[in-house]
Each structure stands twice: as C-alpha cells, then as structure tokens.
Amino acid sequence: MSENAAHQAQANGGAKADRGIFSPRLDDFLDRLQEGQTPNSGTFCSFCYNPLTTGATRCDHCGQVLADRPAINSVPRDVVEMHRRMRKRESLIVNSFAFFGLGLGLALFLGLVAINVLYLNRELWFFFIAIIVFLVGSRVLAGVIGGVIGDEIGYNYGHKKLAEDWRLHLATRESDRHGD
Numbered sequence: 031m032s033e034n035a036a037h038q039a040q041a042n043g044g045a046k047a048d049r050g051i052f053s054p055r056l057d058d059f060l061d062r063l064q065e066g067q068t069p070n071s072g073t074f075c076s077f078c079y080n081p082l083t084t085g086a087t088r089c090d091h092c093g094q095v096l097a098d099r100p101a102i103n104s105v106p107r108d109v110v111e112m113h114r115r116m117r118k119r120e121s122l123i124v125n126s127f128a129f130f131g132l133g134l135g136l137a138l139f140l141g142l143v144a145i146n147v148l149y150l151n152r153e154l155w156f157f158f159i160a161i162i163v164f165l166v167g168s169r170v171l172a173g174v175i176g177g178v179i180g181d182e183i184g185y186n187y188g189h190k191k192l193a194e195d196w197r198l199h200l201a202t203r204e205s206d207r208h209g210d
Contacts, residue, residue, distance in 0.1 A: 051196045052113065053080040053091035060113040070104045079105050108199060116192040123184030128176025135168025
C-alpha cells in the first residue's frame, strides 16, 4: 500500500481513535459557516476538505499529496449538510437529556409539596424548602444529565452518524470520480 493510499485509508474510517473525520480546523470553519460568519471559500484538501495553509504540499489531516489531487476552493454542499445534521443530532440529544433533568427537578418538587400537604399540615417553611430544592435541583439535574451525560451520548451518536454519512459520501464521490 502506498503512503498516499495509507493516508486515504485513515481518512476513510481506519483513522486512529483520536482523529475525527473532520479536522478541528474544518469543524471550526463549518461552525462559522453555519453561523454566517464566513463565506464558503478558501483552499481545502480535495479528499478530507481540511482548510489548507498557504503553500501546503500535503494535507496535514489526511496526508493527501496536493500534486496527486489538487486543492478545491469551497467545501461541497453535502459535506456542509453532513456537519449541520451532526450538530443538530448532538443538540437534540443534549437538550432532551437536559429537559429530562428539569422534569426530575419538577417531580422532586411536586413530591415535596405532596409530602407537605399530606403529612406536614401545609407548613410554610417546607414550601420554601421545596421551592429552593426545585430551583437548585432542576438546574443541577439539567446540567448534570444534559451537560455531562447527554453531551457524551449526543457527541458519540452524532459522530457515529457522521461516520456513516462520510462513508456514503466517499463511496459516491470516488465512484463518480472513477466513472463507475
């Protein structure tokens, strides 16, 4: 296997566990593009779409030699869409877990109110404790369940789906390139 083919195999899913499908620079670029902070133009690797530095002869993400596969001037629309779908999937899961945490805080509050009404003769001080537990508990539970647990699950799910999208994109792109 040639050195260039080895680099392409890495970019195609055989990459080390710490290397993502999109380079950190491409991820940042696509985030800024989605927010409307930058136009879809520049110099990009034509294999992995990593933004290239001026005068680069090889992509520093996938190792593609630019003489073999010239750079392109914009990221393809379907790759931009892949990134948008990944962020949307991550966000949906994180927010769902955060709302679950809020719901648990509300359930805890309602449980305390029920205890107060049924067993403590509606003590005012206990209502204040229940309100404080609701405000603090909801915030903490939303933060922990959404921000820690949901974030990890959302990130893994979003990147798993991105890997599937990326494999499909590569298969389509390479078959089009070779005229299959």
